[in-house]
Amino acid sequence: MIDDYIEFTKKVKQKLGIDLQLYKETQMKRRLTTLRNKRGFPSFIIYFDALCNDEMLLKEFTDRLTINVSEFYRNPRRWDVLKDRILPMLLQNNGRLSIWSAACSTGEEPYSLALMIKEHFPAAAVQILATDIDELVLSKAQQGVYTEQALKELPNPLRKKYFTKTGSLYKIDDALKKDITFKKHNLLADRYPVHVDLIVCRNVLIYFTDKAKEAIYQNFSNALKTNGVLFVGSTEQIFNPNQFALNLADTFFYQKQ
Ligand SMILES: C[S@@+](CC[C@H](N)C(=O)[O-])C[C@H]1O[C@@H](n2cnc3c(N)ncnc32)[C@H](O)[C@@H]1O
Incomplete structure (x- = not known):
């Protein structure tokens, strides 16, 4: 049968x-x-x-x-590494950054990136492409309205500076939206962007088979510029990064050879 x-x-x-x-x-x-x-x-x-x-x-x-749970600065220690090591390294020779937040869900991740760069690297020019397979989460991302739960890891001064609270909801500052383009994209089927400095793709690869993951790692590697970095989720380490022309730059960060 x-x-x-x-x-x-x-x-x-x-x-x-x-x-x-x-x-x-x-x-x-x-x-x-x-x-x-x-x-x-x-x-x-x-x-x-x-x-x-x-x-x-x-x-x-x-x-x-699709499971759409997300939050700002998810796994905050990793975001500290991004701020203290990875972004300074990427900005060393280049004041412009092309960033791709893949499987971005309701937008917490691309907004965390926009907010971190505005706060700590104000001179940098960034373009953030934020994609997901699910149009419903993308429209929520565009609205930029969040509950307290989504903001629990975000330091208080940043919360005060970049959000307006109405009732129990927090609305993100519209100024953070101008560097972000939201777009539908299926990691398993669509064409990937090129010349990317930083790809952030977290907490989605765990749902895929090993075969699908390997194809995605190769596509990410192809999408990155030389020395560009892939930032993955905290259960998603790549066991053989060399196979995809990637080197371990820090835990959960891989640099294109
Ligand atoms: C758990 S969320 C991760 C959100 C965010 N990256 C984070 O780590 O907080 C997983 C997201 O992957 C998206 N997704 C699932 N399959 C996908 C695919 N084939 N292509 C692109 N996005 C996909 C879902 O729609 C969902 O928004």
């Missing part, structure tokens, strides 16, 4: 261009089975037919594919 889930992943790829087979199967299948059962469909094939005929179901499904 043809595997119901495999058949579903093929149809989803045709319809949405999202290849579920490149995400770790047990994890993804468990999440999607829970959602499918919640909506009362006995098989993935029946669920797929329903997705094709119901916009709301389809939207719920694409939202569930």
